[in-house]
Amino acid sequence: MPDEENKVVPEKVEDSDEMRRAEIVVSMVLLLGVSIAATLIGLGIAITFIQDHSLASESYKKVATKSFHFPTTPQAIFKSIAHGQGMGITLLGLFALILTPIVRVATSLLVFKKSHDTPFVLITSFVLVVLLTSFALGRLNL
Amino acid sequence: MSALLFDLLIFSVSILAGLLGAVVGIGGGAVIVPLLTLVFHIDIRLAIGASIISVIATSSGAAVAYIRERMTNLRVGMFLEMGTTVGALTGALLVSVVPDRALFILFGIVLAWSGISMYKSPADAKPLQSSKDKIANYLKLHSHYEDRATGQTVTYAVTGTKLGLGLMYLAGMISALLGIGSGALKVPAMDLAMKIPLKASSATSNFMIGVTAAASAGVYFSKGDINPVLTAPVAIGVLVGAIIGSRILGKLNAKVLRYIFVGVLLVISIEMLQRGLF
Numbered sequence: 001m002p003d004e005e006n007k008v009v010p011e012k013v014e015d016s017d018e019m020r021r022a023e024i025v026v027s028m029v030l031l032l033g034v035s036i037a038a039t040l041i042g043l044g045i046a047i048t049f050i051q052d053h054s055l056a057s058e059s060y061k062k063v064a065t066k067s068f069h070f071p072t073t074p075q076a077i078f079k080s081i082a083h084g085q086g087m088g089i090t091l092l093g094l095f096a097l098i099l100t101p102i103v104r105v106a107t108s109l110l111v112f113k114k115s116h117d118t119p120f121v122l123i124t125s126f127v128l129v130v131l132l133t134s135f136a137l138g139r140l141n142l
Numbered sequence: 143m144s145a146l147l148f149d150l151l152i153f154s155v156s157i158l159a160g161l162l163g164a165v166v167g168i169g170g171g172a173v174i175v176p177l178l179t180l181v182f183h184i185d186i187r188l189a190i191g192a193s194i195i196s197v198i199a200t201s202s203g204a205a206v207a208y209i210r211e212r213m214t215n216l217r218v219g220m221f222l223e224m225g226t227t228v229g230a231l232t233g234a235l236l237v238s239v240v241p242d243r244a245l246f247i248l249f250g251i252v253l254a255w256s257g258i259s260m261y262k263s264p265a266d267a268k269p270l271q272s273s274k275d276k277i278a279n280y281l282k283l284h285s286h287y288e289d290r291a292t293g294q295t296v297t298y299a300v301t302g303t304k305l306g307l308g309l310m311y312l313a314g315m316i317s318a319l320l321g322i323g324s325g326a327l328k329v330p331a332m333d334l335a336m337k338i339p340l341k342a343s344s345a346t347s348n349f350m351i352g353v354t355a356a357a358s359a360g361v362y363f364s365k366g367d368i369n370p371v372l373t374a375p376v377a378i379g380v381l382v383g384a385i386i387g388s389r390i391l392g393k394l395n396a397k398v399l400r401y402i403f404v405g406v407l408l409v410i411s412i413e414m415l416q417r418g419l420f
Contacts, residue, residue, distance in 0.1 A: 019216060023216065026216065027205070037199070038199070041374050042378055049149075063145040063148075063371045064372045065188070066366070072363065094370060097199060101352040101356040104202075105220075127353065131356060138360045138363060
């Protein structure tokens with residue numbers, strides 16, 4: 001019975017303008033995000049060791065522990081950067097890396113919205129809300 | 143060992159882990175977490191925090207190439223991300239109540255499973271040509287890709303969306319708990335439950351793990367589990383390794399490497415289990 005629910009595949013969705021645009025936008029966001037993040041992380045950690053000789057020669061067992069303190073809030077990170085500290089730059093890079101997939105979801109939401117693909121606008125919105133919730137919950141320190 | 147020397151060492155090992163990971167199709171985290179905990183005696187939570195960041199880096203770095211080759215099914219990926227992100231959020235919240243020992247045991251089990259499923263490496267079944275799955279039809283999840291090995295266009299229909307979504311919730315949770323991409327769980331879920339061809343499944347899994355990792359990374363970051371001195375060399379090392387690995391992929395005898403890697407995974411798995419049990 002050839003009903004609507006038993007459609008034959010080749011609808012070539014991926015070849016539509018919408019998916020083409022989504023592919024290009026998604027690739028660009030990911031590439032840009034990773035490049036910026038990797039540069040900041042690499043520079044940041046190098047500057048950290050150059051600035052802080054005592055840290056560089058400290059035993060790694062004292063640095064790679066839970067008791068080692070570093071800024072974890074955006075305010076504290078920007079303060080560290082304002083003081084020209086490599087640690088702040090490293091953390092900004094790590095933060096940028098975490099943000100990259102989130103920005104990717106947000107931009108694909110815009111692409112779907114532009115082409116009036118309502119189901120996928122809802123799907124990407126849902127994912128975006130979950131991602132933002134995870135940040136909010138993290139800040140609450142649950 | 144000084145922190146500087148430690149970072150340089152971790153950086154070099156992470157390049158190797160990323161390279162191996164890209165070649166055999168598994169994230170660097172599977173090697174990095176055991177290395178940091180078993181060899182360097184780093185707190186498992188810090189090791190997981192560092193690893194989750196490297197997952198975002200490799201996923202985003204490799205996704206660009208896969209999307210360009212049109213292997214990634216963006217629509218399926220974005221649909222399943224609803225499951226993986228909610229799972230990841232659950233996992234990230236659970237991780238503070240789960241004892242260290244349980245994390246070691248779970249890690250051991252997941253590694254053993256990954257090793258076994260890599261060894262079996264399912265043969266590509268003939269792709270589905272039509273689907274009765276209402277969700278898949280409504281969302282137009284069916285797609286096609288160019289198989290570079292044969293030069294043919296493979297057209298496939300998608301089914302089992304509900305089961306797939308449920309399995310992704312579990313995969314997302316394990317990802318967040320252990321700081322790994324858990325591609326070894328996502329790929330079979332897409333391949334077996336949703337009938338998506340293996341190559342498209344792998345590329346789509348890689349696409350999703352970045353977002354999945356980001357959903358738990360926010361929680362880890364705020365908790366202070368992402369130690370910059372430890373995470374920086376891991377993230378950049380794995381990224382560099384993954385980029386080199388994806389370039390030389392075609393030139394290597396992946397089969398031999400795969401068997402070696404299966405062996406390595408099983409040994410690490412036993413070590414992790416032992417750490418959790420005794």
